[in-house]
Amino acid sequence: MGISVIERNHLEVLRAVNAGGSLTAAAERLHLTQSALSHSIRKLEQQLGTPLWLREGRQLQLTQAGKYLLALANRLLPQFEHAELQIDQFARGQAGTLRIGMECHPCYQWLLKVVGPYLGHWPMVDVDVKQKFQFGGIGALFGHDIDLLVTPDPLHRPGLVFEPVFDYEQVLVVHSGHRLAHNDWISAQDLEPEILITYPVAVERLDVYTHLLLPANIRPARHKTIETTDIMLQMVAAGRGVAALPRWLVQEYQQRMAIVPVQLGETGIGKQIFLGCRERDRNVDYLSAFMKLATEVRWQGIGQGIGQGIAPGVLSGVISDVVSTN
Template identity: 65%
Template structure:
């Protein structure tokens, strides 16, 4: 079927470069008879004269010259491919597909990804946020490689690592009646407008861990995609929101915001990174978790 092989191109190229079978053989780690046979067989199989023998030197025919230019074009691509494969093998190259099940973590993620990209110049990072069968489904079906989530679901084949703790607090703007207050009860939110990310309320801790146990619902709920806008809204008194304390602290100097503890003890949260156990030996993946657990900046 297919007769033209990579070796053939290598032989054509090397013989042309060195001008002799013996020299070309040395470079290809072959003996001279091996090349002599190979050369004959190539011509036989391709059905074309590739070399003209003048004295004891081989000179390319037209077909041979054409093949040489082909070789010069294709062979570097093979070499490059092998380099790349080695990088894949060493876990130096790949795409790290991160799935996010934690909206405010986006901010935090950026701080981890930046130094990571420096460290792994050949690794690309891709962040995804929507999964048909949930984050766990996405990681099990190989849709993503790492899952950032506050809800580890211990399943065989999966592996979760806690990367940071934070407290979920209520954010209020400067003109708000709760501004300056230390802690808040569920009842105090009954008359508020609550701003949240656009996800079902059973995935929002402010509901599951604070309001619902007390049987309270806020007067109104607004859904906003991005954290920045959400905080601008809060700063201008259009509502209150539940966010990580570190996030509020980060924005406070710009927007004049205030954090209020939710209940007596506050709501403590933890973020986990999940990955497949089969990826245990993928360097760039393991290393990402290292970066996440212990940020370098």
């Protein structure tokens, strides 16, 4: 049983040197003398039996072992840091922070409806929403970057649990004066001359494509991507293109914009959104409470939409809370 040689400390050093570029800069970051760092590094290298940097002139070049440790540092240090925050919350009598990841753009509006009541029931829990993941939502769950994942693509695997939280219909949104505005439904051919606006994600994740366009082997005249739902709908209302969004979402905006939802395809495109978490976390009370609440909200008005809409002020207020991981 070899005793521990790599300490958290060492990982901090690797990260700092990498970030600072030089030993001296790293020392500064760590509130240490350059000398201290030099000593500590030398000792570590001695214990490991291999150098971590090649000293080329006054440049430090990571060796293979060094790169390996740096990767480890980037992986583990965030977990240490988050653990400290979490424990600090425990210490203050709070239950912790629920980090929710979102893989589906328009679900944000739905999430807000759940988060509101949730925060009321669990005053000692903070909620944090993340929307960008280096390794995708699933990776973020496995990597403990988030605790819950809202996604249209569940993945029933050992270690993860998904539950459907709501169903909706994906429809085409067009300007109310649009030639397709009064169609019963839209075919792939109907879209051929159109400008299609979508979120900037891979085509495989866009249902208009997978369910309608790709099977018919048809592409719209143009395909533009826009990040935000609001701007997207502004474009549609201005007659500058068409978009595919959940029906309930369109209905909420319909009050104040000249837009119309139209069924996509002969049978319509049905979608399901899932909420997933790590299996181990199922007995974390404030987490399972969120899942329970989320599944209950399902029956409470999504799809009826109009009248339950959220005031724009509230909406944008909460949106600004969103934290994005690089």
